[in-house]
Amino acid sequence: MREIQAGGYSPTIKKRALSRKLVALREQCGMTTSEVCKRLHWSPSKLNYIEKAKWIDPNSDSVADLCELYGVDGADRDALIRLTREARQRGWWRKYNDVFTSELPGFEAGASSIRTFQNTVVPGLLQVPEYIEMITRIAGIEEPAEIKRRTDARLERQKILLRDQRSCHLHAVVDEHVLLRIGDKGVRSAQIAHLLKLAQRPNVEVQVIPLEKGLYPGAGETFTCLMFPDSTERDIVYLETTVDGRMLEEPDELERYMVRFDRLRTVAMDFEATRAYLARQIE
Numbered sequence: 001m002r003e004i005q006a007g008g009y010s011p012t013i014k015k016r017a018l019s020r021k022l023v024a025l026r027e028q029c030g031m032t033t034s035e036v037c038k039r040l041h042w043s044p045s046k047l048n049y050i051e052k053a054k055w056i057d058p059n060s061d062s063v064a065d066l067c068e069l070y071g072v073d074g075a076d077r078d079a080l081i082r083l084t085r086e087a088r089q090r091g092w093w094r095k096y097n098d099v100f101t102s103e104l105p106g107f108e109a110g111a112s113s114i115r116t117f118q119n120t121v122v123p124g125l126l127q128v129p130e131y132i133e134m135i136t137r138i139a140g141i142e143e144p145a146e147i148k149r150r151t152d153a154r155l156e157r158q159k160i161l162l163r164d165q166r167s168c169h170l171h172a173v174v175d176e177h178v179l180l181r182i183g184d185k186g187v188r189s190a191q192i193a194h195l196l197k198l199a200q201r202p203n204v205e206v207q208v209i210p211l212e213k214g215l216y217p218g219a220g221e222t223f224t225c226l227m228f229p230d231s232t233e234r235d236i237v238y239l240e241t242t243v244d245g246r247m248l249e250e251p252d253e254l255e256r257y258m259v260r261f262d263r264l265r266t267v268a269m270d271f272e273a274t275r276a277y278l279a280r281q282i283e
Contacts, residue, residue, distance in 0.1 A: 012106025013233065015087035019053035020234075021080065022063070025070045026051075040065055058087040096153040102245030104224075104238055105157050111168055112229040115261050118222050119175035125158050126172060126206070128194045130187045161204060166229075171205040173264045179208070179281070189282050196278040199271070207268035208277055218263035225257055 026036060033047050049055045050062065063084045067077045093105035108114065108125075116123050122131060132151045141147060160168040182188035199206040209216060224238040237248040237257045248254070269277060 010106050010110030011087050011089045011091050012103050013110035013228065013230075014083055014089075015055070015058055016053045017233065018058060018063070018080070018083045018087050019051055021083075022066055023051050025066070025072060029070050031070075036066075036069065039069055058084045060084045092156055093153075096149070096156075099150050099153040102238075102240075102247075104245055107226050107236060107238070107247075108157060108160055108168070110228060110233075111160070111226040112166070113169045113171075113227040114224060115171045115173075115227075115258075116222070116224040117173045117218070117261060117264050118178055119219070120178065120222065122178055122191060122195070123170075123172045123174065124154055125161060125170055126195055126198060126204075127154060127158075128187075128190050129155065130184075131182070131191045134182075134184060134187050161198070161201070167203050169203045169205075171207075171265070173207045173209065173261070173268050175209050176211050180211075192278050192281045196275060196282070199275050199278065205271055206274055206278075207265055207271065208274045209264065209268040210277075213267055216264075216267045218260045218267070220260075223257055223260075225254070225261060 026033075033044065033051070036042070037044055037047055046062075050058075050066075060081050063080055064077070067073065067080060072080065091106050091109060093100055093103075093109075096105075114125070116125075121127075121135060127135075129151050132154050133147055136147050136150050141150070161170055179188065179192060182191060195206055198204045221239065224240075225235065226238065227235045234249050235254055237254060239246040239248065248257070268274070
């Protein structure tokens with residue numbers, strides 16, 4: 001059952017691969033979700049959480065019950081149970097469940113490439129502590145301990161760019177408004193210097209869309225595209241809303257945002273011009 005071996009080491013990716021395989025097995029058996037729930041005496045919500053990869057801790061007993069129902073045994077059953085145990089492992093982001101409202105950090109940990117467009121704030125993977133603290137206070141959080149916790153969580157996320165092996169490639173397109181609206185000169189200088197430093201790394205590309213472009217093709221809500229090294233793993237687009245984070249993974253949705261990102265990077269300053277622009281802002 002090689003097709004269920006999720007690439008990378010993120011439990012979030014493994015959980016997603018497990019759910020996808022269980023859905024495929026049910027469909028191969030020609031069973032509806034209602035039939036499965038009736039046979040196993042499960043509530044519809046339980047099976048839905050399993051098939052939508054929403055379960056917090058994948059349960060080996062539940063997977064074993066599904067294997068028996070679907071006629072999966074031997075090495076294939078063992079592979080699914082092993083994947084279940086791997087999906088139960090605690091990623092570092094689990095200790096920050098009060099900070100992260102979505103599983104984005106888990107997907108980032110397994111991504112080989114990330115493309116993001118931001119027109120309001122600096123991309124989270126590129127923020128310095130001073131900037132994180134500033135936007136946290138703007139969000140209405142004043143307790144020092146809570147600010148530190150959120151800062152620590154954000155900095156932990158950024159380590160995917162600094163890994164010695166399998167470091168993630170990041171391509172960020174940022175509207176110039178994002179930088180100009182940083183009112184604190186000290187914070188602004190530190191943040192721009194950090195962007196310039198990271199832009200020197202081979203796995204980080206930063207482009208700025210200058211104000212002079214006016215209204216430009218691709219303008220609109222912010223988004224992040226995450227691509228994974230395993231060819232069997234479906235790429236996703238992450239949209240952050242006021243209420244929660246939304247994940248898109250249908251091929252036509254992915255294509256739409258990839259085309260939009262291409263338009264944005266075309267209208268932005270190229271990498272060399274962006275680095276020169278950043279350098280001028282801190283002179």
